[in-house]
Amino acid sequence: MSLAAVLRPVIAVVCATALTGCLFSDPLESFGGPTMGSTYAIKYVRADGVADAATLQTGVEAILAEVDSQMSTYRDDSLIEQFNRAPAGTCMAMPQDVLELVRLGEGLALQSDGAFDLTIEPLLNLWGFGPKSRGEQVPSAEAIAAARQRVGHRHLRIDGEQLCKDVKLQVDFNSIAAGHAVDRIAAWLEQQGVGSYLVEATGELKARGRKPDGSPWRIAVEEPRDDQRVAQKVLELDGYGVSTSGDYRNYFEENGRRYSHTLDPRSGAPITHRLAAVTVLHPKALLADGLSTLLMVLGPEEGVIWAERQGIAAFFVTREGEGYVTHATKAFDALIAAQGERP
Incomplete structure (x- = not known):
């Protein structure tokens, strides 16, 4: 897939x-x-x-x-999936196209007060719509709250040619x-x-x-x-x-x-x-x-x-x-x- x-x-x-x-x-x-x-x-x-x-x-x-x-979340060997599997505190070199999309995503997130977010994959998986989901389901409030701790552009940053994350978040480019x-x-x-x-x-x-x-x-x-x-x-x-x-x-x-x-x-x-x-x-x-x-x-x-x-x-x-x-x-x-x- x-x-x-x-x-x-x-x-x-x-x-x-x-x-x-x-x-x-x-x-x-x-x-x-x-x-x-x-x-x-x-x-x-x-x-x-x-x-x-x-x-x-x-x-x-x-x-x-x-x-x-570069951007598929359905390929284990894609660059973004390698980044997604990495632990919190990871920085990884990325092509300019990937960094450009991250910058654009951050801009849309700020302009919309968070209605757009490229780091939403943990929630998509939880509800059954993501690449690592285990079937469609209505999760508990506790599970949603836990997943939200790993969502948010504030946890993602660009450092030179590298993409860095402060928590174990996952980037999903399917919206762009x-x-x-x-x-x-x-x-x-x-x-x-x-x-x-x-x-x-x-x-x-x-x-x-x-x-x-x-x-x-x-x-x-x-x-x-x-x-x-x-x-x-x-x-x-x-x-x-x-x-x-x-x-x-x-x-x-x-x-x-x-x-x-x-x-x-x-x-x-x-x-x-x-x-x-x-x-x-x-x-x-x-x-x-x-x-x-x-x-x-x-x-x-x-x-x-x-x-x-x-x-x-x-x-x-x-x-x-x-x-x-x-x-x-x-x-x-x-x-x-x-x-x-x-x-």
């Missing part, structure tokens, strides 16, 4: 044309395959000077393999690693001369440019349903990453109560609010990925206020009776309008 196997099962954003088979004209190329416990798919416009598909695929898969070897991989792939494709593409990895996406007929890349946001896949909103995007977080496919029920896989680090327990899903658009897929998780934790009221204050382009879907109500931030509406006006 790999990076995305358990914590990234909610793939609520898909290529809109996938709903009708993703048929393309000749100038469009595509390739894909398995990665990080899920799949990836690349579609791009072929142009003069661009390497052949086999060469591009080799480069993309090398990036995905490197991200997995896929977005990071998408950004790296997009940047590499651009270096190879690809000007128009749609990159998807384990449900995180980024689109740039236009198709040969001048039409935009279209992304379908799904309704938050666990019985079937239905497009709720179709977005036309150029130069943006897209990420959706939701609680409607990964949960368990006990004594008639539903427990979401999305945990609130501040309480140590699954979220209990009515937010079913949130989609975030951002130029960096990495930030779209992390922000969608953060807003999912904050919920429909606190999350909307936070997103509006930060100028985040976000689309919220909240349970209301037997159905759903939606709310888009001002930044989201403005971005969609601007994208639609592009020639």
